[in-house]
Amino acid sequence: MRTVLVTGGAGFIGSALVRHLVGQPGLRVVNVDKLTYAGNPESVAPVADSDAYVFEQVDICDAGEVARLFEQYRPAGVYHLAAESHVDRSIDGPAAFVQTNVVGTFTLLDAARRHWAGLAEAEREAFRFLHVSTDEVYGTLGESDLFTEETPYAPNSPYSASKAGSDHLARAWFHTFGLPVVTTNCSNNYGPYQYPEKLIPVAILKALAGQPIPVYGTGQNVRDWLYVQDHVEALQTAFERGTPGEVYNVGGHNEKTNLDVVRGICDILDELHPEGAPHAGLIEFVTDRPGHDWRYAIDAGKIERQLGWTPSETFETGLRKTVEWYLENGGWCDRVRDGGRMERFGQVEAAR
Numbered sequence: 287m288r289t290v291l292v293t294g295g296a297g298f299i300g301s302a303l304v305r306h307l308v309g310q311p312g313l314r315v316v317n318v319d320k321l322t323y324a325g326n327p328e329s330v331a332p333v334a335d336s337d338a339y340v341f342e343q344v345d346i347c348d349a350g351e352v353a354r355l356f357e358q359y360r361p362a363g364v365y366h367l368a369a370e371s372h373v374d375r376s377i378d379g380p381a382a383f384v385q386t387n388v389v390g391t392f393t394l395l396d397a398a399r400r401h402w403a404g405l406a407e408a409e410r411e412a413f414r415f416l417h418v419s420t421d422e423v424y425g426t427l428g429e430s431d432l433f434t435e436e437t438p439y440a441p442n443s444p445y446s447a448s449k450a451g452s453d454h455l456a457r458a459w460f461h462t463f464g465l466p467v468v469t470t471n472c473s474n475n476y477g478p479y480q481y482p483e484k485l486i487p488v489a490i491l492k493a494l495a496g497q498p499i500p501v502y503g504t505g506q507n508v509r510d511w512l513y514v515q516d517h518v519e520a521l522q523t524a525f526e527r528g529t530p531g532e533v534y535n536v537g538g539h540n541e542k543t544n545l546d547v548v549r550g551i552c553d554i555l556d557e558l559h560p561e562g563a564p565h566a567g568l569i570e571f572v573t574d575r576p577g578h579d580w581r582y583a584i585d586a587g588k589i590e591r592q593l594g595w596t597p598s599e600t601f602e603t604g605l606r607k608t609v610e611w612y613l614e615n616g617g618w619c620d621r622v623r624d625g626g627r628m629e630r631f632g633q634v635e636a637a638r
Contacts, residue, residue, distance in 0.1 A: 287338075289314045289361045290525075293346055293394065294368030296321060298480045299418070301329035303365060303518040308333035316359050319368065320345045324481040326622045346390035349397070356401040363414040364398055365525060366391065369452075372483055373422070373445045377576060380444035387448035388455070391417070395459045395467075402465055416525045417456040417469045421510070421535065422446035424471075426579035433471075434585045435533045442577045457531075466530035470521060473537040473584045477514035477604065478611040482619055485544060486605075489551045490612045491619060493565040499552075503574030505545025508581040512538035513604035516597040523595045534593065537584025540601035545569075550602075554609045 290307070294300035295317030307315050319325045321343055333339050340359075344351045346368050355361075368390060370376065370383045395415070402413050424433045425440030441447040453469060460467040476486045492499045520536045528534060542550075552565035562568075589595045599607075612619065 287312050287314050288363075289316060289359050290363045290365060291316050291318055291355060291359065291361045292365045292367065293318045294325070294366075295319050296325035296327055296329055296341075297367065297371075298324070298329075298477075299475055299514055299517060300325075300365075300367040301479055302477065302514045303367065303521060304330050304339070305333050306515070306518045306522065308336050308339045314338045314340065316340045316342060316355070316361065318342050318344050318346065318355060322370075324371070324483075326481075328618060328621065329479045346394050347385060349393050352393055352397045353400075356397050361401070362409070362412060363416070363525060364394065365416045365418065365521060366394055367418045368394075369449065371420075371445065373443045374483075374575060376443055376445035376448070380448075383444050383448040384451075387445075388451040391452035391455050395455055395465065399459060399463050399465045413466055414525050414528070414530070415456070415459075415465055415467045416521060416528075417453065417467055418521060419453050419469060419471045420446065420449050421471050421473050421537070421582050421584055422579065423450040423453055424582075427581040427583055429581070432583050432585035433535060435471075435535055435588055442579055460531045468524050468528035468530060469533045470524050470589075471533065471535050471584075472517055472520075473510035473512045473582060475512050475514045475517055477608050478615070479618070480514070480608075482623060485547060486551065486608060487612060487619070489548045490555070490609055493552060493555050493562070493568055494559065494613075494616075496562050497568065498570035499548055499565075499568045500572045501545055501548055501569055502572060502578060505548070505569075505571065506543050507578060508541055508543050508583065509547075510537045510583045511540040511542055511547070511601050511604070512536065512597065513599035513607075516599055516604075519598075520589060520595045523593050524589065527593050529592075534589040535584045535586055536589060536595075537586040538597045538599070538601065538604075539586065540604075541581075541583050542601060547605075550605055551609060554606055558609065558613060
């Protein structure tokens with residue numbers, strides 16, 4: 287049985303990956319998660335009783351514990367997703383982002399290198415370290431161009447800067463030490479189990495509560511939306527078939543303005559939860575995020591041409607599935623928020 291480590295496997299994308307991998311023939315999944323506010327064991331509850339699943343509550347910045355994981359489980363590879371990921375929080379508290387995203391990635395890469403160097407030749411050839419990153423490292427786009435794997439880095443937030451730093455470390459560990467690293471940079475994810483601080487779950491839950499739905503600025507900022515199940519299938523594809531040293535951009539081919547996303551949510555809620563309709567009447571424009579990038583859009587042609595991956599969901603089908611899931615899982619939302627409110631972070635005045 288092959289073993290893989292999945293870091294951040296109790297978070298949004300990580301838990302989707304864990305649920306996707308557990309139960310596949312001949313595979314054991316070790317979920318490594320610190321369990322910060324955004325990580326929750328309930329997100330992996332559907333597979334937690336499997337004999338092919340192990341949970342380890344470990345901070346990836348703890349070099350001793352990370353070394354123990356490699357020694358104990360002898361993994362055939364690593365899916366590295368553990369990260370602080372919320373842009374607004376990075377404005378209020380950038381130190382945690384540098385610590386987890388940069389120092390934690392270094393700690394994990396160095397432990398992986400030492401483990402990999404001690405493997406037999408065939409195991410060394412098969413080993414992969416998949417470093418999962420974001421399109422935000424590329425900065426902002428104009429009206430018509432797309433991010434490619436050759437787009438120069440130009441991060442504009444503490445979050446994206448910390449992820450850019452981790453990308454450069456991953457690249458260096460391949461070129462300097464030969465560690466077989468594959469990197470993916472994805473567009474905005476959405477779907478079930480997303481912690482309610484990001485745009486889509488916030489809009490859904492605010493609308494259901496009859497509260498104002500905040501939209502930053504004019505709502506015209508554009509994102510390329512990627513359904514989380516499509517993303518985790520791309521991650522497994524890159525892990526199993528990607529070429530070490532290569533970067534693959536992963537996008538959903540779904541460019542939408544933030545305002546269009548929120549209006550789409552309101553339209554679905556008007557149909558499925560007519561109490562409070564029309565929900566679009568709750569939309570409230572609020573002060574924009576400092577340094578808010580205007581547009582992200584991914585050219586995912588490389589991963590399609592070279593590895594054969596394409597997304598299955600349109601934005602319309604994925605958004606409907608997402609709204610339906612939140613309607614059916616209000617209890618999960620209440621528990622992961624621990625009764626807290628969906629407060630706003632990232633206002634410059636508060637960060638000073």
